[in-house]
Amino acid sequence: MGTIKNNFQLLWLILLIVVLVNGKSINKNNNNNKNEIINVTYDGRSLIINGERKLLFSGSIHYPRTSEEMWPIILKQSKDAGIDIIDTYIFWNIHQPNSPSEYYFDGNANITKFLDLCKEFDLYVNLRIGPYVCAEWTYGGFPIWLKEIPNIVYRDYNQQWMNEMSIWMEFVVKYLDNYFAPNGGPIILAQVENEYGWLEQEYGINGTEYAKWSIDFAKSLNIGIPWIMCQQNDIESAINTCNGYYCHDWISSHWEQFPNQPSFWTENWIGWFENWGQAKPKRPVQDILYSNARFIAYGGSLINYYMWFGGTNFGRTSGGPWIITSYDYDAPLDEFGQPNEPKFSLSSKFHQVLHAIESDLLNNQPPKSPTFLSQFIEVHQYGINLSFITNYGTSTTPKIIQWMNQTYTIQPWSVLIIYNNEILFDTSFIPPNTLFNNNTINNFKPINQNIIQSIFQISDFNLNSGGGGGDGDGNSVNSVSPIEQLLITKDTSDYCWYSTNVTTTSLSYNEKGNIFLTITEFYDYVHIFIDNEYQGSAFSPSLCQLQLNPINNSTTFQLQILSMTIGLENYASHMENYTRGILGSILIGSQNLTNNQWLMKSGLIGENIKIFNNDNTINWQTSPSSSSSSLIQKPLTWYKLNISLVGLPIDISSTVYALDMSSMNKGMIWVNGYSIGRYWLIEATQSICNQSAIENYSYIGEYDPSNYRIDCNKPSQSIYSVPIDWLFNNNYNNQYATIIIIEELNGNPNEIQLLSNKIIN
Template sequence: MVGPSRALLLVIAIACCLSSSAMNVTYDGRAIIIDGQRRVLISGSIHYARSTAEMWPDLIQKAKEGGVDAIDTYIFWNAHEPSRGEYNFEGNLNFIKFIKIVQDAGLYVVLRIGPYVCAEWNYGGFPVWLHQIPGIELRTNNDIFKAEMQTFTTLIVSMIKKEKLLAPEGGPVIITQIENEYGNFIKKYGDSGKKYIQWCADMAKSLNVNVPWIMCQQADAPSPMINTCNGFYCHKFKPNRPSIPKMWTENWTGWFKGWGESQPHRPVEDVAYAVANFFASGGTFQNYYMYHGGTNFGRTSGGPYLTTSYDYDAPLDEYGNIRQPKWGHLKQLHSAIKMMEKILTYGEVNTTQLGNALAVTKFSINETSSGCFLTNANQSNDANATYNGNTYLVPSRSISILPDCEKEVYNTAKVTTQTSLMVNKPVKSTKLSWKWHSEIMEDTLNGKGSFSNESLLEQIMTTGDASDYLWYMTSVTLNKSSTSWRKKMNLRVKTKGHILHAYVNNRLIGSGYATKGSYKFDFEQEAELRDGHNFITLLSATDGLANYGAFFDLQKAGIDGGPVELIGNGKEKIDLTKNKWSYKIGLNGEMSKIYLPSASHGLNWNSDRLPINKSMTWYKTTFEVPDGNDSLVLDLQGMGKGHAWVNGQSIGRYWPSFLAADSGCEPCDYRQKYDSDKCRTECGMPSQRWYHVPKSFTTKGPNTLILFEEVGGDPSQVSLQTVTIGTVCANVVEGSILELSCQGSRSFSKIQFASFGNPEGSCGSFKKGSCEAPDALAVVKKACIGRSNCSINVTANAFGPSECSDLSRRLAVQAIC
């Protein structure tokens, strides 16, 4: 039994322990302050809803190993409250669990509640049921909207308070965000927009989170909100008050991708240059958007017309693999920046122009401690910069970091990290045997819907986004004796998008879809009519709802108001717009959940005569998962457009028949200022061919794959593949330490190329230069063959004599895992 005095001591000890883990988070004009110390903070965005709970620990650990201090994530309102007052925080929506895993890893959390998020997420994260509330206006000074927003925001804050996840309670959450990028469009909302943003600030403050609140892209953010910057470059950004720090909440590591677009890339040299430039200009908080992009599972992609993959060319790829050299080069940058943390946050700064676009920015504390950024802003020429009696080779458009203003420890353009080329390998033991079933359409093709109206309805308001699909059905009676009669007439439909399939008398007469950027289009196709009664059935489909822009929530879809016309003899029009129209939301297979392998649908799947290029068809097969930890993907080349499920879990929409334009893939030069149209690859190819199958979606036994094919494809071309490192390359200067890794259990099996001297070319096309050390290949083989990781000191002592003594020597290596 514990006596009163011992019990009291025990309580005090526990209280002291708890209080010691609590953090006091404030800020001043230099930095975020944690427990009295100004901090340089490097953060990375990982969205819990774009991966799986099983992936979270590995993603977070890799971010930590990459030198990240904090994990940044949005909260996705429409995922958590799909129906008004009904909440979902299970599975990969368990953000509380996600935050606790981040905490266990010893990292901070930046919680961007929004609850508008943009994020290329469906409807910007808003539930579509908001749109259906009478009298509501979103993101403005509207009492109905503000009440809903406050209810949800308060719920999220209450949940993190209950779990003691805020920093003052011992949790990892050090920063919270309200609203998102509203300043980009506030002028279009007029005075109501200004009142709304003030309300947002007041409401956030009333929640008493006791950590700083931020508003990104909000130049007029009211106190105590901190306004922050989003973009490819933020070194010129200035906070709106001298009492707040310079913060960069979104450093876009790449870009998102739409259907019909090529693959975007952002060179790591440019990312690193932007980061170094930001810290050199007084910034102290920087967040990568994204550090891991992930996957738009289900129907979560926004746009419209955004791909299921949200890879974003991030340091961790869609599947969670380390993307090299981006991950490694930025890791080295973080280490160099952290060496100057105290100097950057407490030191005085002075910039000296050295001429010819060269400059040195020096941070110093009482002349006893200093750190320097040596910048070459010239986009064409490398330079030898002399400073403090030392000479440094600074490549064009790069920054060298000298933590003591003497020794260069890092340069943004000198990439010494390996390049990893990933390969997709078919799973040899898996041969897919398909069954199929046509979508049941007897009801809709014959005009039988769930409800009717005397007008053509707008799709989003009508469906509440419960499905991508809305059927519009009507009929018309024609008479051969009419002056407009013609056996073959043109059906003309004006639609606000995004996709349309037209049926006349049970026959598909044609399909159409909008081009990205303009989702309205006119459909016109010849149809064979008959004397008497004719059925007109139009299937309208959406592909993600708008997520960005002023009044984005008012963007319409479907055959809203039409008109719908038949063009007859002499171009005489028969207007069907004001007919009685029947409606049905969704597909029959969708409503009966045919994609669930355990459900009883009363269906007999056909196993013979596999149909090819047949629209509105469900396909079913089973597969076994290969052993090992390699990422798993579905190669859907040959398919048209549709949706895929593995064991009943959606891996998203697919559209591999939508090809990128043949043009636009020009050589990439990191020295030129980046924008999202540069450094593109895979022109003329499917915008997305491979689709992520998370291992947690699968089992050891047979797994069920179900595809719904909307426009027609060839499932016999579909295959299951693994993603792994194929080739590893590096090209590093003498004096460096070369580290190579196969990133897993695999080991190096072959060294294809190794040369220490002045090798030429790049990964995949290395060749020997005019001189080299003769033993380079043997040295690399000895160090690496049979190992999953190897490390080599790149020195003349290690590689032996060469004829390159007067040159700057390099080691180039290409190896196979």
């Protein structure tokens, strides 16, 4: 009988036999020794590296989504898990954030250091140059200064756009010249553009011309490796690739159109991103393994996990808008760079099994069509030894089938990989006593000591005599009506003040004598103040309608609207037209204030003076009792926490840290000057979560992130990653750290907790 045994010793015995038969070791890739020149070509079956066909497993790891010191930890674990290629974008707007004449490659933007480590760990690289990246990254990776170029149309056959794209790509290729495979580097594939085929029709004939120009220009750079274009089925001179949850059914049409191109899956969406106000999406590991096995059975030869390690949207890098700071993505390596089980270990075993049978796969052509054994049961056979048996039915009842004179039991929505009549891998099989959702965030514990040594506070309104709300400095702009926010802030801040002086009239009041503010269109979020006193908040796409309460019922006052972005759009056509801030009419009652002469200012005062750099000239107010009664407890308050690091573990390979911000509301965090990102304790509002489905290993049927979530009615994110090297400010002898917080509404910083998780690998 060929039924699966719940005994991994048998599985590994079979695998050892296969390895010995093929004369290969499981850890077989010796990619990048010294400065060896690597020759990379391809045909319709696979990528060919130095004359050898390769079955490749790739993992998306974005270098700026973790700290420098975590890179080797993550890359080593990836290599040990059977990953062959690291897939990363290069993010234009972190390298040239403010102007085309500046270049930034320090800290976790140091891409050459990242590539050096990839080579050191014997990992190839797929460099996705774009320059559009999507990636749930703010503005899709575009620097905001592009908007200021007259007549520019992004991603279009537009001379201004093509000029800027050419300059950037030429710089990248020159800057990274030593890292391309023909020069002994790890980069074996490069991508131009990104998922353009999904939007191309919105640009008409110009879109078609632009797609052709993009690959022609890319190839003119002569980097000596293949170019890919994902979701681009009208370009023959680049390898067209697939993105999605399932790509096996894409292969036949791909080969029909491009018979000389291999079938690559550049994004197997291994989970999904999370928005503020949403519960956490999860994707069952059995479904991922099922989709992988079907893709390979149909003839695929490269699979990239998007994401293999997701990491964190530090600073203001999350896109959306509304995407949370965590970019965990339910990836095999969780946000903190540690195994997310059982996804990590089962994916690793899958890679090892498939690497061992690589020659059986790639030295045989995929069958032109599967053999059907019964309804929903199909077989793909490679030579006489290897078969993939798939049950794509969704009935919960297993099927008993006959194949090659053997009897097998196959679960629904699963694939059996058979070698010499024995089951090498069953995508539905979960080892006994497996813990699901076993990852770092569920195992954090508070530091068992009172680490907060002191708390200081100051209102943003008190940081200079001009106050907040846009009064008084050279950064202010006057206009009859509100100006679009990005023109004011240049995206150097989430925050933009809109202020105007109001004298109420009879039109301002309703029949009950109340004053209501209406803003007909704004993005993404507003806090409303009158003479520095908080009135209320609203967020788009809802209409802002808010009752105002002027101090002492005054008929003259300053109306101050603090507009906020929460990540810029990362996926859309014509992103050059993207606007934020106050875009509609502003009324008090029926009194229209839209043309009432407005003052606009970028950023909070604390941001503009870089209060997060812990400048000792700030006149902080001390809270010696550290009790909530001594706190300002008003909107737009800065808090400074000095915390003790004495006795805390400093082993970066086994300890991770995070802040529990459950006692706060909404704002931003800095640790020792490093921007941790936005925090917001908004509750996930989905009414149905699937915790029980996850615990019961339910995975049958096509995955949809909207139907497979956990942690409803909890904050979308309350735990915020703090890289250990940032916590200790790159000096593990440091005895304290400084946390700076801007709280937009109210909260109790006394109850902020530093969490740790001692990892046992």
